[in-house]
Every structure is written in structure tokens, then in C-alpha cells.
Amino acid sequence: MGSVQPKIKSKVRCVDGEVGEVAHVIADPLSLDVSHIVVRANGTERQVPVSAIGAVRDDAVQLTCNVAQFSGFPELEREDYVSSKEVEIPHLEDRIRVEPGEVLVPLPVLEKNCARRSFFAGFIKVIGALIGLPLVWPVLRFIMKPMYVPYDNHWIKIGNISKIKTDDVGVQYIFKKSFKDSVLEREEDKNHWLVKASPETLKKIYRHGDITFYDEKGAVVWVNNQTVPYVAFSGKCPHLGCGYKWRSHKTRGQVFLCPCHLSIYDATGMVLDGPAPRSLDVLPIKVAASGDIEIIDVEYKAGKKEQVRIA
Ligand code: FES
Known part of the structure; x- marks a missing residue:
């Protein structure tokens, strides 16, 4: 036919x-x-x-x-x-x-089953991958960041203790932090809170002894000594990461208050009320003889009872 x-x-x-x-x-x-x-x-x-x-x-x-x-x-x-x-x-x-x-x-x-045909098909795939890799690499790096980027353990100067006038009062320090994401460098405004702790407050903050900080491999990065009265708290609420403020509360006096879901913390960072699963996160701190304050901008996962370091 x-x-x-x-x-x-x-x-x-x-x-x-x-x-x-x-x-x-x-x-x-x-x-x-x-x-x-x-x-x-x-x-x-x-x-x-x-x-x-x-x-x-x-x-x-x-x-x-x-x-x-x-x-x-x-x-x-x-x-x-x-x-x-x-x-x-x-x-x-x-x-x-x-x-x-x-x-x-x-x-x-x-x-x-021609080897030449398979060879050229494979060759074209390899060349394509080589050409495409530089384009997708920044995206891959961004996605894989938590898996391989070491934590940022560099010290950042955020101000001077002369700003703190009274014990057990939260004082906000705003600073700029540089980030390098994939290929771009950028700066971000950040803030943390400092308390010059009275002996009683200091005792509560360090009730488990000195506070040790670790890198991603478990090596010790720094130890906050319990005799240093200056304590830095991360500016992110451990509930879901909102920024909080030092405020006057009508029944609890001066407290840290998170406006997002109304978690309340005292000057030691302990949760007094609200959904926050843990106390405010204490950061590594160094205070120079000049009064300059340096911190490591450690970040922990929000919403967890235990601290899980993520940066
Ligand atoms: S984020 Fe602070 S209470 Fe929810």
C-alpha cells in the first residue's frame, strides 16, 4: 500500500x-x-x-x-x-x-548505538553544564548557605558603655552590618540591647555559670564571663524574630516588650508573659578599657525552646 x-x-x-x-x-x-x-x-x-x-x-x-x-x-x-x-x-x-x-x-x-552520537550528546550536555554553572552558582550558594557557610564570628563594634546610665535598664544599640550574599555585598541596619546588670540581675543571667559560644563545628568561639556586668541581648524576639522595645508596663514595671505577639521579658531576659519559647538570646560581648563594646552577631532559630544557632 x-x-x-x-x-x-x-x-x-x-x-x-x-x-x-x-x-x-x-x-x-x-x-x-x-x-x-x-x-x-x-x-x-x-x-x-x-x-x-x-x-x-x-x-x-x-x-x-x-x-x-x-x-x-x-x-x-x-x-x-x-x-x-x-x-x-x-x-x-x-x-x-x-x-x-x-x-x-x-x-x-x-x-x-553509535558511540560518536552518544559522545556528542554527552559532550553537548557537559558544555551546557559548564556554560550554565556560573549562572546558577550564586543561586546554589544561596540555597546551600546553611549547609556550608561557616558562622560569622567576627567582632562588631556597636558603641560605648557611656550610653548606659542606669543598672538593669535596656539600652538599644543600632549598628550597621555588612553581608556578602553570593556575589553582592550589602549593609543592613541591626540592633541589639544592652543591660548593665546589677549583681542580682547578673546572678540570674549567669545562673548556669559562664556562657560559652560555639562555631558550626562545635569549637568554642568565646566565653562570656559572669563577672562582666554588661550583657548584650539579640534584638530579635525568640518567638518569631520581631524587634522588641524597652517599655514601661503598668503592672510589671520596666520590661522588654515585643509588639508582635506581646511577649514580655524582664531585664535578665527571662520570659514573664506571652508566647516566647525561651529567654532573650545573650550574645558574646567584649568591653574594652575605653568602654567600647564589641559583640558577635550570633543568630538563633526563632520559635524553638532550645537555642539552635543558624548564623
Ligand atoms: S515575635 Fe515577639 S512575641 Fe511573637
């Missing part, structure tokens, strides 16, 4: 019912005749030889087999074919017209 040219999307009928529609045609590359039609039926594509075609009409292809026999035709292995759009086969388009569909031509057996 060298002249069979079923239209793409034509209905395909067996003697006992419709089974699908024409998805492609397959051409014999030597004779340039249609050798098979590919019928899409219930999510599969089966190759039906033209010898099984009884008639081709305008909108339908009639097969000579029944539905059960149709199910025995092999499924199309698309990788074993190239399309007339991928390779130019002289005179093929003159002989077979299936627009807007495509004519498939079997790959020669040797070509299927």
Missing part, C-alpha cells in the same frame, strides 16, 4: 470498534513509502503496519484487525526513530505529506 497517506489525528477503527487516532506515520527510508502508522490509544502509541490497513478515508483509517489483535502491535520506541524535522531525507516530503504531523524514519541499527 505504497500510496497510503493517512492524515494525522484521523480516527483509527478496528473491525469491532474505534481504538484511537493517528499520531505519526513511519516511512521506509529506501522506498520512501509509509511502512507503519503510529496509533495513539489510551496513552500508548502502537506501530501498526500498513498491511493491517484496510482503507484510508478522509477522516478515518479502517484496520482489518480487531481490538484484541490491535493491542498486540508493538509500542513505539521513539528513540529508535528520527523525524523528518530532525534530519533531511531527500524527496521524502514530496512522497509523503502528513503536515502538520511528522514522518518518522527508523534509525539504522548501527546508528542507534
Whole structure:
């Protein structure tokens, strides 16, 4: 049936019912005749030889087999074919017209496993990956940051103790911190709170002894000595990370108050009220003889009962 040219999307009928529609045609590359039609039926594509075609009409292809026999035709292995759009086969388009569909031509057996073909496919993939890597690297770094970036343990000067006039009163220190995210360098306004603790307050803050800070590998970075009365609290509320203030409370006196969900902390950082799961986070602090204050801007995960360092 060298002249069979079923239209793409034509209905395909067996003697006992419709089974699908024409998805492609397959051409014999030597004779340039249609050798098979590919019928899409219930999510599969089966190759039906033209010898099984009884008639081709305008909108339908009639097969000579029944539905059960149709199910025995092999499924199309698309990788074993190239399309007339991928390779130019002289005179093929003159002989077979299936627009807007495509004519498939079997790959020669040797070509299927051709090392050269695989080599070039692999080569193109590697080159593509090499070209694309610089573009996606910043994104990958950003995503993977928590997994491999060491914590930032550098000391930041945030001000001088001369600003603190009274014991057990929260004093805010605002400073700028530089960040390097992927390729961009940026500065961010940050703030922490300091308390010059009275002996009683200091005792409560250091009720478990000196406070030790660790890096991501568990090595000690710094120890806050309990004899130093200056205590720095992270400016982020441990509940969900909002900024809090030092405020007068009508029943509790002077407290740290978080406006987001109304957690209240005393001057020792302990939770007096609200949903906060833990006390305010104490930061590593150094006070020079000149009164200059340096801290390490340690960050802990919000919402956890225990401190989980994240930066
Ligand atoms: S974030 Fe501070 S109480 Fe919720």
C-alpha cells in the first residue's frame, strides 16, 4: 500500500470498534513509502503496519484487525526513530505529506548505538553544564548557605558603655552590618540591647555559670564571663524574630516588650508573659578599657525552646 497517506489525528477503527487516532506515520527510508502508522490509544502509541490497513478515508483509517489483535502491535520506541524535522531525507516530503504531523524514519541499527552520537550528546550536555554553572552558582550558594557557610564570628563594634546610665535598664544599640550574599555585598541596619546588670540581675543571667559560644563545628568561639556586668541581648524576639522595645508596663514595671505577639521579658531576659519559647538570646560581648563594646552577631532559630544557632 505504497500510496497510503493517512492524515494525522484521523480516527483509527478496528473491525469491532474505534481504538484511537493517528499520531505519526513511519516511512521506509529506501522506498520512501509509509511502512507503519503510529496509533495513539489510551496513552500508548502502537506501530501498526500498513498491511493491517484496510482503507484510508478522509477522516478515518479502517484496520482489518480487531481490538484484541490491535493491542498486540508493538509500542513505539521513539528513540529508535528520527523525524523528518530532525534530519533531511531527500524527496521524502514530496512522497509523503502528513503536515502538520511528522514522518518518522527508523534509525539504522548501527546508528542507534553509535558511540560518536552518544559522545556528542554527552559532550553537548557537559558544555551546557559548564556554560550554565556560573549562572546558577550564586543561586546554589544561596540555597546551600546553611549547609556550608561557616558562622560569622567576627567582632562588631556597636558603641560605648557611656550610653548606659542606669543598672538593669535596656539600652538599644543600632549598628550597621555588612553581608556578602553570593556575589553582592550589602549593609543592613541591626540592633541589639544592652543591660548593665546589677549583681542580682547578673546572678540570674549567669545562673548556669559562664556562657560559652560555639562555631558550626562545635569549637568554642568565646566565653562570656559572669563577672562582666554588661550583657548584650539579640534584638530579635525568640518567638518569631520581631524587634522588641524597652517599655514601661503598668503592672510589671520596666520590661522588654515585643509588639508582635506581646511577649514580655524582664531585664535578665527571662520570659514573664506571652508566647516566647525561651529567654532573650545573650550574645558574646567584649568591653574594652575605653568602654567600647564589641559583640558577635550570633543568630538563633526563632520559635524553638532550645537555642539552635543558624548564623
Ligand atoms: S515575635 Fe515577639 S512575641 Fe511573637
